[in-house]
Amino acid sequence: MSSIEERVKKIVVEQLGVKEEDVTNAAGFVDDLGADSLDTVELVMALEEEFETEIPDEQAEKITTVQQAIDYINEHMKD
């Protein structure tokens, strides 16, 4: 079982079509990884699916970096 961090990064690579080495914890989706607003919506959708959770819009808006996504999932995973 891969760690949450690995799974989040894998999704970011797939969704944004970026290189693995560019997906650092500090990387911002828009500023560093070239995502547009629709990409970020899709990214949140993909995270919801992978982790079988629902991320409310007001929370989703605050997830702008890889680390923030990891933190959110860590805080909200059931197990």
Add this chain to the structure above:
Amino acid sequence: MSDSKRVALVTGASRGIGAAIARRLAEQGLQVVGTATSASGAERITETLKQWGGRGIAMDVTDADSVATGLQAIQEQEGPIEVLVNNAGITRDNLFMRMKDAEWDAVLDTNLSAAVRLTQRLLKGMMKLRRGRIILVGSVVGSTGNAGQTNYAAAKAGLAGFARSLAREVGSRSITVNTVAPGFIDTDMTRELGDDTKQALLGQIPLGRLGAPEEIAAAVGFLASEEAGYITGETLHVNGGMFMH
């Protein structure tokens, strides 16, 4: 193209323009599901479409629960919907001075809001597929205006504006959003018009006749096809020349 058939959903498909559209898309090789408000309407759709493997379902497009249940069933049986034709529409004509809130609300709810909500529910699936066709059935009245139809014209013009904006949002995912705007078509809706009104109308139509539902269906069929992939945000007028721009 994959082997599996592209799935299309047509609302208001039990009669008139919607029935012709459902049939046309089925003939084009799509897996078609048509909606009707009543169970008997749904049966009628199934009767028409079954030779192509399509079917009808009862769905009230203005009711969120009914929509959710219907879409769930389609998702399970037919798979992800790639083509959505928002056709369901009603009229509640009245002079604006006399128009009741209920008449305004009913037309805006069914003709505009229901189409918008259905589109939103299906967009996620199309984003994942990285392709999709959203077609809204508008009206020439949305462009020309028509006395007695402030509600209907507002709703239909609203659809075209919605389509143009959404087309800009989802173009990067190869999803197209277009409006087909029928003129006066020979259906139950226009049969209710008086003879004088009809004669006056015909005088404004260069082709000198009402349109046939199949002629609208052909335009929708084209926009739904793979070949129409570079057309988006467009309003295709099919009206015998009564409105040109």
